[in-house]
Amino acid sequence: MALMHASSPHTAQPQTSANIMQLVLAAMVPGIVALVAYFGVGVLFNLALCGLTALASEALMLKLRGRPIGFYLRDYSALVTAALLAVALPPYCPWWIPVVGTATAIILAKQLYGGLGFNPFNPAMVGYVVLLISFPVEMTLWVAPATVEHGLPDIEEAFSLVFGNYQVDGFTMATPLEIVRHNNSIIMSQLYNEEPVLAKGSIAGAGWEMVNLAFLVGGLYLLYRKVFTWHAPVGMLAALFLLSTVFYDSGSSLSEGSPLLHLFSGATMLGAFFIITDPVSSATSTRGRLYFGIGVGILVFVIRVWGSYPDAVAFAVLLMNFAAPLIDNYTLPRTYGHAAPRRATEKED
Amino acid sequence: MAHTTERTRSSRRIWDIPGGVHPPEHKAQSMQLPLAHIPLAPSLIVPLSQHIGAPAIALVKEGDRVLKGQKIAEADGPISAPVHAPTSGTVTRIGDYTMPHPSGLQAEAIEISSDFSDTWCELYPMQDYRERDRSEVLHHIRECGIAGLGGAGFPAAIKLNPKGNAPIDTLILNGTECEPYITADDTIMRVRPEEIVAGAEILAHLLHEPADVLIGIEDNKPEAIKEMREACEGTRFEVVVFPTKYPSGGEKQLIQILTGREVPSEHLPAEVGVICQNVGTAAAIYRAIQFGEPLVSRITTVVGEALDIQRNIEVPLGTPVGHILANHGIDREQMAKIVIGGPMMGFTVQDERVPVVKTTNCILVPARKELPAPVPAQPCIRCGICAEACPASLLPQQLYWYARAEDYEKLEAYSIKDCIECGACAYVCPSHIPLVQYYRAAKGTMREAEQEKLKSDRARERFEFRKARLEKAEQEKEAKRQARKKAAEEARKRKAAQPASDKAGTSGASSEADVVAAALARVKAKESSPEQQKARAERSVKSAQERVQKLEEKASAAEGTQRDQLQAQLKAAQLKLGEAQQKLTALDQPEKTSSAAAAVDAAIARARNKAAMSPLEKAQKSVDSLRQRIQKMEEKIPQEQDAELQAALRDNHRKFQEKLVVAEQELAQLQQQEPGEATTPPAGNDKAQQAIERARAAAQARAGMSDEEKLAAELSSLEQRVEKARQRLRKAQDEGNENVPAFQAALDKMENKLAEKRQQMGEQQ
């Protein structure tokens, strides 16, 4: 056999992109467990439907684009997108919600842009936003956490809810963020006593706080495994914390909710550690990622408090995706031997 | 960014570099055995280019016997290094051999067949280097062919002579050796620390004793550190130890670690007061000064799981890699590739015959599973791990996108030129994208484009210069022509003025003087060379002789009136012959001036001849000349631009016409007085005079014209003359004139000439 000819380096660390994706999936397990524990098996329906749709649409698109299907499916990126969308969707939503959302995410937001690495927007968030705008009713019906009131649908009911004509109405309840948003009459401590979902929880509503905590644990694991750097999550959480502190208003009736409520409710932790850390659609340098995270944090708070949607991670992420190239342009690192960082738009004189 | 770390064993502050990676070191496997030598290879291939810069020029030829250390190739230009015979033997071939180069291409090398005696040539040490002039020492180092042994192979002498005598305050000896597997520098530091220190002393001396002389070593070489510390005792040299991290051994990175300074982009370390040399280079410089030994061998690490023996060897340059592998128990089944250099920056070679050169610090022959083949690249997910690893703080993933898109402007903006190709980014890339190859390809293309640009700029310059030169030549030609024209015009004006003054001065023979001046002018106006004149004269003599001869024959045969006619013709012909002969003899005289004078004499003689003409002839002549002048004036008047001159010319024209009328009247009177005498023998004289007149007119006209115009004028005048001659001939024939043959001959001649001129004209156009 002829001797091999290749450019240096001739060695590489063993980590692969697929490994990274697998790690991300693994790190989502605590969050998923918490979701199932508090919101029931509906989450698993979402996961299954999203996963299958993702693989099917990815395979279809790869075939249409004439790419090797097996090679690209093995990078696990479609499954990560599917999992992110699945945990963001309301459990027990009709089956076509995850299917349409995932297909949109994979086909429209990812493959049509050229596949993994080429998508300017986070595919899961594109899928989520498309669903939220198209099917606002289905997308805002969250069942009450297991520890609150009615109890959760059992397996049979779950099947009927997902594949049948059953309405999930009987099990739903406003989320903590919605409650706080619509309140302008009573002070916070009273609200926490009156609203069952808040009363049963300790800081950010029963169930929600545990789910967020679980995602935080998974995120810290990824941080420990150096899958991403601290910059984006810290930026987002710090911005969110600061803004909510400023607008807490000592828990008055006009308060926009406590910092802890904002940090541990809704999709905050999922967003901070699993969504904005998606490298493809984020800024490229570490400093840029810090700014990217701060931007997301600010937008999340602004949309949660003054926007017309109860949670805002998806919109905030998409808006910052738009801004990522701009951030890149202004956060070029200072290269060795150069006095100041160069602007990519500047021409060398 | 400069994190400081206080070292316990050294008080010197060291800096950290951004990025960097920690690949498995694999250094132990080649350090188990001591430094060794292998049997000499039967034939050594010594490339002429073992360094950065121009290849050397061979000094030997095939069949020459060479001794070890003998210079066999001379440096070509300042950035070049000579090459020496690594052993004694015979030059068997000078030609193209496959180079130890990533391209796998061939280049010129000298093949030496070893005689196995390894006899040194005479060596010239320079132990008294401190007493010598620095430039002399540098020259010695250069002549010993010492180039950087670390990897790049920059000629050492150039580095030691920084541009513009930049002050150097820090000399760094690079013993970092950060690449996995390679232990060549480690070995030399362990076994020859004193040589390195002695070399450092020479370097420090050459650099005017810089304040700091630092020997930088990574902390994974404790034994080398110990040996070097011991060797440095009693000197001011300092061994600086810093944490192991790839690529600390890069020149720019090492400078940053040891001094905190950054070498400005696209500049040299000397500009920040630092010179960096490899420890091996320092030892080689020591040997060159102490023993006069040129660089003919080096220490190379031979390593890889495909070998039975892994160790460092000291090997003559030019030894084929295959010979080395054979001496280390190569398992060809296991061998997947041969890497020259380390796994991070080395290059693969396909041909085992490539030789060891000055820069070959390692031959790595990994087993198949040791360094597996690269897996297919997955898409870039912009994870940014590469940016974390980059020691130059570049954004490798952006560079990758733009390199893929061949957007060279963007690559420039993202400072691709500052990439040191260390491979850290490609090493960490989870998608296993061959990033460095993308950068190398892009840099190569950019370099090519730059050279193309330079070349095209030069081509443009040369093209424009050529255009300007051609234009200038054209202009000069035009200017010369203008000058000639002007000179001729002036001459004509002078001539026009001279006869007038002559006329005023001499009252009597005014017409005679006029004619003489005309002849003079004609001679002067004729610009033909003496040779041409002579040839022409000879021709006319010959033709005149022929005619005289023919006429004599005819005359002797003829009778009566015919005989008289012929006699007249004969007389004219004889006259012409005499004239032509006179001219010829005048031309035969060597000096041009005398020939011209003779021609003048001849012309004067001719004019005198004419002066002795009958009144009728004179009248006829003056009428003819007046007619001609008037005709010329008529031609000239419309051409004249200046209104005043034109008016003056008109005035003259009128006067001449009046004169003409008078002359014609006189002529008519004379003709009435002597009827029948109009065509008497002196016709020859008459004709000669007319010819002179015509020639003068023609010469005057010619003087002010370009070649083409001249030719055209000649042509038209010739045509006129031919026409006139024809008319005359017809008239003579009608009248039964005795001059018919003469007229016929003249017409023939003129027609010939006309044809010739026409042809010439056709050629010119």
Next chain:
Amino acid sequence: MSWFASVSDAMLVLGGMALVFGAILGFAAIRFKVEGDPIVDQIDSILPQTQCGQCGYPGCRPYAEAIANGDAINKCPPGGQATINQLANLLDVEAVPLDEEHGSEDIKKVAFIREDECIGCTKCIQACPVDAILGAAKQMHTVIADECTGCDLCVEPCPVDCIDMIPVETTPRSWVWEKPGAHSQLIATDKIGEIRGAA
């Protein structure tokens, strides 16, 4: 007549403004007048300066002027697609493929005179647009390879056909890495094992 007053006021104001702005524009046009025709220079600097005339113009600059006046940008075979792309970029027009009518893109070549056949007629010297041929009448001529643009113009005039266009050879010094190709950018096959085997 108040409407007239207001209309005339408006007209006065507008007319005055027109005058003022006209004056400013006129002044600016003179004050900031662009000397020469920089676009021609820019185009010229992109063209490869082979001066080969394959575009139909007597040299690169005349073609640059023609492009500035709206001629097609795809008439330069020596520059090839790279030059077309650069021109398209500069002029903000679409990059079209090379017009094969003017010749096809070729590898880089230089002229080489087979010296023992050269009769020293100087015809090639006169043809060379960049003075890259050395020689004198009745003397052997030779090409300065570094200055030769490979324009081909000397080949035709040679009466004894002793000029060859030879491709520029790649040496280790002029060699550059090529962009990673299909073997690293997996497209054709799905099986990693196969690629490993083939690599």
